[in-house]
Amino acid sequence: MLLGNTPQISRQPEWLAPRLATGEVSSEQAVERCIERFEQREKAVRAFAAFDAERALGEARARDRERASQGPRSVLHGLPFAVKDVIDTVDLPTQRNSPRYEGRRPEQDAACVRMLRQAGCVLLGKAATVEFAGIGRDSPTTNPHDPQRTPGGSSAGSAAAVAAGMAPMALGTQTGGSVIRPASFCGVAGFKPTYGRVPVQGLWLHAPSLDTVGWIAENVELLARAAEALKLGEWQAPKASSRLRIGLYRTPYWHDAEPASRSAVERAADRLAAAGHSVENVDEIPGAERLNEWQDVIMHGEARISLLADYGAGKQGLHADIIEEVEVNREITPRAMAAAYDGIGGLRPVFDQRLASYDAWLTASVPSEAALREEGDGEATFNRLFTALQLPCVTVPGLKGPAGLPIGVQLVAARFADMRVLAAARSLEKLLAES
Amino acid sequence: MLLGNTPQISRQPEWLAPRLATGEVSSEQAVERCIERFEQREKAVRAFAAFDAERALGEARARDRERASQGPRSVLHGLPFAVKDVIDTVDLPTQRNSPRYEGRRPEQDAACVRMLRQAGCVLLGKAATVEFAGIGRDSPTTNPHDPQRTPGGSSAGSAAAVAAGMAPMALGTQTGGSVIRPASFCGVAGFKPTYGRVPVQGLWLHAPSLDTVGWIAENVELLARAAEALKLGEWQAPKASSRLRIGLYRTPYWHDAEPASRSAVERAADRLAAAGHSVENVDEIPGAERLNEWQDVIMHGEARISLLADYGAGKQGLHADIIEEVEVNREITPRAMAAAYDGIGGLRPVFDQRLASYDAWLTASVPSEAALREEGDGEATFNRLFTALQLPCVTVPGLKGPAGLPIGVQLVAARFADMRVLAAARSLEKLLAES
Numbered sequence A, B: 001m002l003l004g005n006t007p008q009i010s011r012q013p014e015w016l017a018p019r020l021a022t023g024e025v026s027s028e029q030a031v032e033r034c035i036e037r038f039e040q041r042e043k044a045v046r047a048f049a050a051f052d053a054e055r056a057l058g059e060a061r062a063r064d065r066e067r068a069s070q071g072p073r074s075v076l077h078g079l080p081f082a083v084k085d086v087i088d089t090v091d092l093p094t095q096r097n098s099p100r101y102e103g104r105r106p107e108q109d110a111a112c113v114r115m116l117r118q119a120g121c122v123l124l125g126k127a128a129t130v131e132f133a134g135i136g137r138d139s140p141t142t143n144p145h146d147p148q149r150t151p152g153g154s155s156a157g158s159a160a161a162v163a164a165g166m167a168p169m170a171l172g173t174q175t176g177g178s179v180i181r182p183a184s185f186c187g188v189a190g191f192k193p194t195y196g197r198v199p200v201q202g203l204w205l206h207a208p209s210l211d212t213v214g215w216i217a218e219n220v221e222l223l224a225r226a227a228e229a230l231k232l233g234e235w236q237a238p239k240a241s242s243r244l245r246i247g248l249y250r251t252p253y254w255h256d257a258e259p260a261s262r263s264a265v266e267r268a269a270d271r272l273a274a275a276g277h278s279v280e281n282v283d284e285i286p287g288a289e290r291l292n293e294w295q296d297v298i299m300h301g302e303a304r305i306s307l308l309a310d311y312g313a314g315k316q317g318l319h320a321d322i323i324e325e326v327e328v329n330r331e332i333t334p335r336a337m338a339a340a341y342d343g344i345g346g347l348r349p350v351f352d353q354r355l356a357s358y359d360a361w362l363t364a365s366v367p368s369e370a371a372l373r374e375e376g377d378g379e380a381t382f383n384r385l386f387t388a389l390q391l392p393c394v395t396v397p398g399l400k401g402p403a404g405l406p407i408g409v410q411l412v413a414a415r416f417a418d419m420r421v422l423a424a425a426r427s428l429e430k431l432l433a434e435s
Helices: A016-022 A027-045 A053-070 A111-118 A156-163 A180-186 A220-229 A259-274 A288-312 A320-327 A334-355 A384-388 A418-434 B016-021 B027-045 B053-070 B111-118 B156-163 B180-186 B220-229 B259-274 B288-312 B320-327 B334-355 B384-388 B418-434
Strands: A048-051 A080-084 A122-127 A169-174 A189-192 A212-217 A245-248 A278-281 A360-364 A393-400 A406-412 B048-051 B080-084 B122-127 B169-174 B189-192 B212-217 B245-248 B278-281 B360-364 B393-400 B406-412
Touching: A016 A027, A016 A220, A027 A048, A027 A053, A027 A080, A027 A122, A048 A156, A053 A122, A080 A156, A111 A122, A111 A169, A111 A220, A111 B288, A122 A156, A122 A169, A156 A169, A156 A180, A156 A212, A180 A189, A180 A212, A180 A393, A180 A406, A189 A220, A189 A418, A212 A220, A220 A393, A220 A418, A245 A259, A259 A278, A259 A360, A259 A393, A259 A406, A259 A418, A288 A320, A288 A334, A288 A384, A288 B111, A334 B334, A360 A418, A393 A418, A406 A418, B016 B027, B016 B220, B027 B048, B027 B053, B027 B080, B027 B122, B048 B156, B053 B122, B080 B156, B111 B122, B111 B169, B111 B220, B122 B156, B122 B169, B156 B169, B156 B180, B156 B212, B180 B189, B180 B212, B180 B393, B180 B406, B189 B220, B189 B418, B212 B220, B220 B393, B220 B418, B245 B259, B259 B278, B259 B360, B259 B393, B259 B406, B259 B418, B288 B320, B288 B334, B288 B384, B360 B418, B393 B418, B406 B418
Parallel strands: A080 A122, A080 A169, A245 A278, A245 A360, B080 B122, B080 B169, B245 B278, B245 B360
Antiparallel strands: A048 A122, A169 A212, A189 A212, A189 A393, A360 A406, A393 A406, B048 B122, B169 B212, B189 B212, B189 B393, B360 B406, B393 B406
16 A cells, blocks of 8 residues: 555666766756755655755855866765764754754864865755754654655665655764664665764764764765765775675574565575675674673663753753653663673674674664654664674665565674775675666 | 972962852852962963953853852852863854864853853863864963973863962863873862763864863862762762772883882872771783773874864864874774774773772872973873773872972772762872871
C-alpha cells in the first residue's frame, strides 16, 4: 500500500560532482538544479532547516567567476553542499532544532565548513536534525523513498537532501549511528571518518568523546573527494590492492539484524567474492558484546554534561527528554563511565590489530529497512560499537530490501585507514551498481 | 638582584569569596576592589586581554539588587571572575591572542561561563593567554611576584590576575600543564578537574582529547565552591576522612625536578605526616615513563587538525610556529597517534586502581620556581602525564623556593574523585599556611 504511493527516485543518471569538475555544468547551474529539486521535493521531504536560494546562487556565481579568472580551487570547486544544523554557518542560522537557539547566528563557520568552502564548495542550506543531534525534538524530515518512513536520525536532513537530489553532498555528525543509519535508510553513500580526524570547532558537541563529523554524498567517489578536501588524504594508509581482502564481520549483534539486512550483507559478500576479492569470516572478539552498552553509557553521561548550561538557564523551551537526561540520566555513575571508557579503550588496539590484515570488514549498516516514522528513527545497533572504537565506516548504497526500500551495507577499517576504506567502498559500490 | 625589585604580594589577609558570602562586602564593592588592584598592578602584570570596569560594575549592581530582592543564587553570588581568552564570552571579545580573531565577538558565553553566571558570578574581564592556548604568540603577562619572571603558560593571565589580587577567581584551560603550572609559579591555588567533567561548548579546542577547563582561585576553598557551581559535586566521591591517606608519587620524571621543587614536595609530605596523616611512597607504574611523550604526540597531532581551517584561510596573520605545526607537525604519523592513544588508554585503569586506596597522591606541580621570561614559560613535566590520564589535579600554594618565589605542590586523585582531591587539598593548604 505505502509503496504504491512512493515517489520513485532512481539513482541519479548523471552525478553533479563529476560534471562540475569537467566544467560541463557551472556552479550556478548546479545550484539551480538543487533549487529545482528543492521546489519539487522539499514540501514532502522537509530536509532543510534553512535554505536561501538567492544567497547560494550568488556564492555559486562568485565561484564561477573565480574559476574563469583563476582556475578551480580544488576538484570540488563550485559544488553545492548542505550542512547539518548543529554545525555553525555564518551565512545561515544554526538553530540545532532547539527553541532555545531560534534565529541563532554564529560569528564564524565551523572548521569543517570553512575547509569545504576553502576548497570552493558552495553553501546551499542547513539540513534538519534531531534536537542537539542527540535528544529532544525530532526532525520533521521524511524518507524521500516513502514519506511515511523515517529517513533515520539524527543527520536526517543531510541524508534526505542528498537522496532527493536537493544536494549532491551534505555534512552530518555521528555520535551513535547518525551518519551511517540515515544514509542507509535513504539509499545514499555515507562516511564517518576516524574519530578526531576532522576538526570539531563550531560543532554542537553532544558527547564529545564520540561526536564525529561525517558526510553523505551522491556516491562514494564524492565521499572520497570531500575527504581529501578535509585533509584526510594527508595521512594516507596503504592503498587497497586490486584484489581486496574483506572480512565478513557479523558483530555480536547479528541476532538483531533482520533478514533484509542479513541478506544485503550476504549479497554484497557474494558480489565481492564473484569479482575475485577475498571474503573471509572474522571471528568474534571477546568483550565486543559489551561495546554498544558502553557506548550508551558514555553517550548519555557526556550528553548530560553538555546540556548542563542550557538546563541551568531554566526549563522553558527545553524538551522533556532533555530535562530527564539532566535530572535522571539513567542513573549513570562515575564508576560506570570509567568502566565504559576503559572497556572500549582496551578493545581499540585489539580491533586495530585484527583489522590490519584486511582492506575492510563488511557488516550491516542498519538492522533493517527504514521503519514507519511513528516507530522512531531506527536503531544504531551496527554503528555504536564502531563509533566507540573510533573506526572509519562507510555505508555503500545499491541494494534494496523486501519492502523495496534501500538498505546499505557497511565497510569498516582500522583507525586512520580512512582513504583505504573509501577505496574499498568505491569498488563495492561499482559491483553493486553493475548487478 | 631581581628579587630586590620584586613587588611583595603577601597572601591576601581577607579573601573576597567568604566576605561576599556573608554579605560583609557587596558584589559592587568586590568588583571595585578588583578594579583598584587592576589600576595598581595591570600596567606591570598585563594579565588582561579585555577589562571593562563599567560593565562589570553594572553586572555586580544587578547581582546586588537581586540578592536584596530574591536572595543569592548560590554561595558564589556576586563573585567577580576572569575568563581565559580562549573561552567565549558574549559581553567581552574573545580573541585567543590571535591576530585572526581581533575583535571577535561570539554570540553566546561558553557553557562554563554560563554556569558560573547562573550561579551569580560576575564577569570581570578576559585573561591573557598564549595564542590558541597552545602555540604561537606568547602572552604579555609577567609574574606578579617579579616582573622579569614568567607567570607560566598558557593560562598566564588567569593565574597572574588572581595572584595580583585583580580577581579572586579565573577560568583557564589545561592541555598539558596550562592551569597547574601558572598557578604554581604565581603562588595561587589551581584545579584541573577530571577530563570531560566540565562542558566544553564555547572553548577553543586545541587538542580536544586533552583540553580541560580548570580554574585558579584565591584559595582551595574557592576552587571547591566553583567546582560545586560547575556541578562536579553531583558525582561525589567518598569524602576524605579526617586522617588522609596520601601517596608520595615522584613520577618517572623526578630527575627533572630541581631541588626547589623536590624540597617543596618533601616539606609538604613532612607537614602532612606531622599532622597525623598517612604518607607512603608509591611504587612506579610500568609504562608510566612513556606518558609525557605520548601526551606530546597527541597534543601536536590533534592541534594540527584544529588549526587546519585557519591555515587553509592563508598564512597572513598566522604565527610561524602555527604554520610549522600544520606543515611539519614533528612528522607525527597515524601509527604514532594510535600507539599514544592506546598506551595512555591502557594505563588509565591501572592508575585509577592504584589511586583508589588513597585520598590523593602528592607530587611536584612544576620542576622549579618560575624562570626568567626570556627562558620560556616553564615545563609541564609534572602535568602532561596526569592530563593524559584524565585525573583531577590541584596545585596547593603556600611554599617558596630558594629564590623566594612561590612554588606549588600537586595533589592528584582517581578519575571523578574531584571533590575528594579538593578536600585533601584544603587540608594541605591549611597545614602549609599554619607553618
